[in-house]
Amino acid sequence: MKKWKITVDRDLCIGAASCVALAMKTFALDSENKAVVMEGEGDPPDLVKLAAESCPTKAIILVDEETGKQEYP
Amino acid sequence: MREIDFLVIGGSAAGTTAAEVVRGSSPSATITIITDEKHEQYSRVLLPHYTRRKIQREQVFLKKPQWYQERKINLVKGTRVLSLDAKGHSVRDDRGNEYRYGKLLLAIGGDVIKLPVPGADLENVLYLRTIEDGDATIKYAGGAKKAVVVGGGFISLDFATSFRANGVEEITILIREPYFWANKLDRGSSKIIVDILGKNGVSVVAGEETAQILPKDSKDLAGEVVTKSGRRFDCDVVGVGIGIKSDLSWLADSGIKVDRAIVVNEFLETGVADVYAAGDCAQFHDLIFNTSHALGNWANATSQGKVAGENMAGGAKVPFETASSYSDSFFEGTYSFIGVTDAQFADEVITRGSFELGKMTRIYIKTIGSVMRIVGASVINHPMEVGPLTSIIKGKVDVSSHKEQLANTSFDLRGLISS
Numbered sequence: 001m002k003k004w005k006i007t008v009d010r011d012l013c014i015g016a017a018s019c020v021a022l023a024m025k026t027f028a029l030d031s032e033n034k035a036v037v038m039e040g041e042g043d044p045p046d047l048v049k050l051a052a053e054s055c056p057t058k059a060i061i062l063v064d065e066e067t068g069k070q071e072y073p
Numbered sequence: 074m075r076e077i078d079f080l081v082i083g084g085s086a087a088g089t090t091a092a093e094v095v096r097g098s099s100p101s102a103t104i105t106i107i108t109d110e111k112h113e114q115y116s117r118v119l120l121p122h123y124t125r126r127k128i129q130r131e132q133v134f135l136k137k138p139q140w141y142q143e144r145k146i147n148l149v150k151g152t153r154v155l156s157l158d159a160k161g162h163s164v165r166d167d168r169g170n171e172y173r174y175g176k177l178l179l180a181i182g183g184d185v186i187k188l189p190v191p192g193a194d195l196e197n198v199l200y201l202r203t204i205e206d207g208d209a210t211i212k213y214a215g216g217a218k219k220a221v222v223v224g225g226g227f228i229s230l231d232f233a234t235s236f237r238a239n240g241v242e243e244i245t246i247l248i249r250e251p252y253f254w255a256n257k258l259d260r261g262s263s264k265i266i267v268d269i270l271g272k273n274g275v276s277v278v279a280g281e282e283t284a285q286i287l288p289k290d291s292k293d294l295a296g297e298v299v300t301k302s303g304r305r306f307d308c309d310v311v312g313v314g315i316g317i318k319s320d321l322s323w324l325a326d327s328g329i330k331v332d333r334a335i336v337v338n339e340f341l342e343t344g345v346a347d348v349y350a351a352g353d354c355a356q357f358h359d360l361i362f363n364t365s366h367a368l369g370n371w372a373n374a375t376s377q378g379k380v381a382g383e384n385m386a387g388g389a390k391v392p393f394e395t396a397s398s399y400s401d402s403f404f405e406g407t408y409s410f411i412g413v414t415d416a417q418f419a420d421e422v423i424t425r426g427s428f429e430l431g432k433m434t435r436i437y438i439k440t441i442g443s444v445m446r447i448v449g450a451s452v453i454n455h456p457m458e459v460g461p462l463t464s465i466i467k468g469k470v471d472v473s474s475h476k477e478q479l480a481n482t483s484f485d486l487r488g489l490i491s492s
Contacts, residue, residue: 015400015409015459016118018086018372022379029460033400033409046097054090054375056118058135 002045003065006037006052012059019060023051035059076173077105077147079385080164082154083180084108085117086374087352087381089136091178094382096144102175104146107166109153113138115204118371121401124201124210124235133204157327159345176385179324179335179343179350180378183317183369188223192286195295198311201228210312214239217309221298222246223283225253228314230266230403233275236312237404244275245306247298249282257414261424262433262453269406278304286311317369319354332356334367339392341381349385351377360394361467362413362448363441370399396467398459409459412449412466413437419448423479426455434458436479438472445473461486 006026015033019026026042027035042048052060052072062072079095081088084106092104114136122128141148153167163173185200187193197213200206210232214220220236222229225248236244250256253263253270267277281300289296298306321331329343330336334356341349341357350357352374356367373395380393400409416422419437426433437449446469450462465472470489478484 014118014402015398015456016371017398017400017459017463018375020463021372021376021395021397029463031457031460033407033456033459050090050093050379053093053135054086056086056116056135056371057122058116058132 004045004048005063005065006048007061007063008035008037009059009061010034012057013055014057014059016056018054018056019051022054023047027051074163074171074173075105076103078102078175079104079178080172080174080176081106081178081180082108082164083178083182083352083354084110084114084148084150085180085182085352086114086371087182087355087378088178088180089114090375090378091180091351091382091385092146093144094379095386096146098383098386098388104144105149105172106141106146107149107152107154107164107172109151110203111151112204113141113148113150117202120201120204120207121231121235123204123207124214124231125238126211127238130204130208133207154323156323157329157348159327159329159348162347175347177348178381178385179329179348179354180352180374180381181319182353182374183319185313186316186318188283188286188313188315190283190285192288192295193313195286195288195293195311197294197309198286198313199232200313201231202317210235211239213310214241217241219243219308220245220310220312221306221308222312222314223298224248224314224316225250225255225277226257226314226316227399227401227408229253229312230270230401232312232314233270233273234403236310237273237275241310242274246270246275246277247281247283247300247306248277248279251279253277253279257410258451258453259422259424259435261428262435262451264428265431265433265453266403266406266408268428268431269404273404317353321354332365336365339394340384340390341377341393342384349381351381357393360392361396361469362418362439364413364418366413368397370397372399373397396463398463400456400459406454407456408454409452409456410449411452411459411463412447414449414451423476425458425480426453426482430482434462436462438476441469444469444471445476446470447472458486461490464490
């Protein structure tokens with residue numbers, strides 16, 4: 001199963017929170033109302049991909065942990 | 074006649090997400106999205122960033138043509154669907170094409186409400202809903218010295234901020250209500266916003282309803298806004314933000330129930346066989362608040378698109394259950410709305426913060442079942458409260474033993490999440 005290295009570009013994030021709505025075990029809002037990635041098992045990789053694609057500012061970056069290749073955006 | 078397994082009307086957040094989710098579980102089904110826009114999916118959320126010149130036009134777009142090709146999703150652009158024959162499982166578009174569907178998703182969003190006065194069709198009277206609106210805003214704000222904004226809400230804040238970013242010197246917001254954003258905020262929260270606008274040279278004139286817009290010498294461009302009381306405001310550009318409304322007239326004979334929007338249950342089913350609705354155009358049964366309402370924000374649209382896609386694709390039915398929020402910034406201010414911020418729906422509203430502090434959170438309390446819950450909040454300049462409040466609303470936390478402390482800004486809301 002694919003594992004993502006997930007990062008959030010804080011300059012782009014505006015707190016629209018669609019990632020939190022879709023993948024709530026992976027993303028949360030911090031004290032600046034910006035998305036952060038939570039520790040732990042989180043959500044299935046497909047759901048994390050959907051959450052990244054749902055971001056209206058393309059602030060979520062997904063890298064395949066195994067290959068090191070950026071797959072989104 | 075074209076035969077489509079999954080037909081989606083609307084190509085923005087809800088429709089595109091649904092199509093992608095359907096594709097994930099139905100690899101060989103035919104999927105078509107019909108959109109009245111001329112483009113692949115773009116981000117309405119980024120339009121104010123584009124009009125403020127913070128990003129380039131191409132950055133507004135979320136999907137390239139390859140995205141649709143790779144997923145074998147057929148995107149029909151620049152086409153409006155005109156009628157639905159629900160019994161015959163077919164729709165007809167404005168080019169005379171007929172589509173037969175297996176399952177249909179209505180994700181048509183909303184259209185801006187046009188200012189119903191003479192002169193509202195002049196070229197530099199602007200709205201902010203589509204990328205073309207964004208293009209026009211940049212075109213007409215550049216070089217303008219004076220701007221008038223009509224309406225008191227988030228689009229007005231976007232216009233004011235965008236006009237200033239494009240070099241407009243004098244900006245006046247006209248509202249017919251007694252204070253700014255009166256349909257969503259109390260006077261205290263409104264005052265904080267108006268204060269920030271004032272510090273940035275934007276004035277708000279209350280109680281003035283637009284009567285007509287007069288042309289400049291060139292005839293095609295607005296030069297003056299005249300209100301019903303007879304006041305006149307010079308302008309080189311006009312921004313209008315008085316709300317959106319879905320055009321649902323074409324569904325009148327379809328058997329689909331329409332109230333304030335398309336009525337659906339918690340599974341986003343219309344009640345007419347194989348027809349679903351999601352996003353701004355859907356008035357859904359909300360399991361979190363036990364009420365029926367429509368919400369117009371990006372997170373709501375994408376998460377409804379996901380649920381609609383799952384339910385259309387079949388398998389175990391999934392209910393929609395998400396507490397969504399809407400956040401944005403204007404000049405140096407920020408605001409968020411979470412859950413249901415309707416004083417009529419709530420039992421009580423608690424104010425946290427003050428004008429002097431420059432930040433204000435309004436917490437909407439309602440007892441549902443026998444649990445005293447927070448059902449919504451408006452948050453002005455207090456971004457750190459958005460995350461905790463969203464969790465509390467979604468978790469249906471009983472706040473009865475902490476109610477008195479909610480008004481105290483030194484009481485940490487995060488303490489309620491695990492309780």
